[in-house]
Amino acid sequence: MYKVNAGCHYFCAFILNVDFDNFLLILMKKYPAKLLLFGEHTVNLGSQALATPLPLFSGHWDFSENKNEWAGRLLEFAGYLNKAPLFINLDINRFKKELSEGLFFNSNIPTGYGAGSSGALVAAIFDRYCMVREGRDLILLKKVFAQMESFFHGTSSGTDPLVCYLNKAVILNKKEIKTTVLPEMQLPFKLFLLDTGIKRQATPYIEYFLEKNKGVYFNKKIKKNYLPAVDSAIDCFINKKWESLFSEFNIISEFQYLYLKKMIPDKFNKIWKEGLESGYFKLKICGAGGGGFVLGMTNDFEKLKSEHDGLCFLKIPGNDVL
Missing domain, CATH: 3.30.230 (Ribosomal Protein S5; domain 2)
Incomplete structure (x- = not known):
């Protein structure tokens, strides 16, 4: 510029x-x-x-x-x-x-x-x-x-x-x-961004979510599993319950992988599943989904980067404060 x-x-x-x-x-x-x-x-x-x-x-x-x-x-x-x-x-x-x-x-x-x-x-x-x-x-x-x-x-x-x-x-x-005021995140836990390199429009994904929610089965799953996990994750974050936050992060990540797969870019399905199966990092959509940034939580950021050196991970500034 x-x-x-x-x-x-x-x-x-x-x-x-x-x-x-x-x-x-x-x-x-x-x-x-x-x-x-x-x-x-x-x-x-x-x-x-x-x-x-x-x-x-x-x-x-x-x-x-x-x-x-x-x-x-x-x-x-x-x-x-x-x-x-x-x-x-x-x-x-x-x-x-x-x-x-x-x-x-x-x-x-x-x-x-x-x-x-x-x-x-x-x-x-x-x-x-x-x-x-x-x-x-x-x-x-x-x-x-x-x-x-x-x-x-x-x-x-x-x-x-x-x-x-x-x-x-x-x-x-x-x-x-x-x-x-967000509390200081206790090490070794960190939040990070994964850059998908994909630009997207939010509206199609908002419409997709609302349409899916019209289904009785999906709506029940949302109310029983997803909404409580989101509210609990926010509560855990504010109250510095980092281990519990990691668990809620996993629930959110798994729900998105199973029921909102359209919101996960295809080339990131593998690492998403790996996160679910691993004990050291989890991923979730950030915003509408479909591209942009993916939000992650890990207890070993350096290991994550070294094992996936072809991907673009961004450490959030002040992550020890975020």
């Missing part, structure tokens, strides 16, 4: 009539990616969900002297926001003006991965252009973000932008949202 020099930053601060130090703070603020640890799909059926910022990837505002590939799309988004019946007031005129002056969102968050690429952008736009932010509760914020992000996905829960905006972990269900 093209980087502008300090002279251009001074010029932009001048034409926008803002203090240069404050201007740099605005540009330097990062909006992290988001990681859904537990609760994909099941949150719509009544389970909890646990999501956290993923600082491995982020985006921030920047200025470029050259027109960038996102300029047209951002102008379309500005037009959408100008017409949408939003619950809040955004300074759209300022947004359009700054876009014409070279503003762009410089992001390394992978798209099509369920990591919150559009969520981080929505959070950044809200943070920069919302005219009144005080006194808004998390439920209302989530609704606002859902309105905004629907431009990119047709429909949105608003969770991704909320996590990116707050830069805090959240526990949520259909009725409430609360922020939380």
Whole structure:
């Protein structure tokens, strides 16, 4: 991505009539990616969900002297926001003006991965252009973000932008949202990401899950085995019950392997099964499934990497804290 020099930053601060130090703070603020640890799909059926910022990837505002590939799309988004019946007031005129002056969102968050690429952008736009932010509760914020992000996905829960905006972990269900501080994970246990290298759209997998849930047998399995495991996993995580979390992780992984196999990319079936049969690592879908990242838990990360050196494993930053 093209980087502008300090002279251009001074010029932009001048034409926008803002203090240069404050201007740099605005540009330097990062909006992290988001990681859904537990609760994909099941949150719509009544389970909890646990999501956290993923600082491995982020985006921030920047200025470029050259027109960038996102300029047209951002102008379309500005037009959408100008017409949408939003619950809040955004300074759209300022947004359009700054876009014409070279503003762009410089992001390394992978798209099509369920990591919150559009969520981080929505959070950044809200943070920069919302005219009144005080006194808004998390439920209302989530609704606002859902309105905004629907431009990119047709429909949105608003969770991704909320996590990116707050830069805090959240526990949520259909009725409430609360922020939380994730405890330090006790060694040797670690969470990691497995990069499938596959971009996907979430909607087909959401529809697939909902369609499967119409089946009586599947619905019974969901209620009896899957939802309790998801809620228990979140409880174990928050309460530092690492051995129990590993067990719940295994239940979730096995359920997905047996009943949601379409959500597991074919070339990862072998390692998924190996994880179920092993005593040292487990895998689960991360987000909608079908590609993007796979979330894993292990008690021997180095062994896992050495035995599968052809795969891309990402250690989550602050994993000892995550």
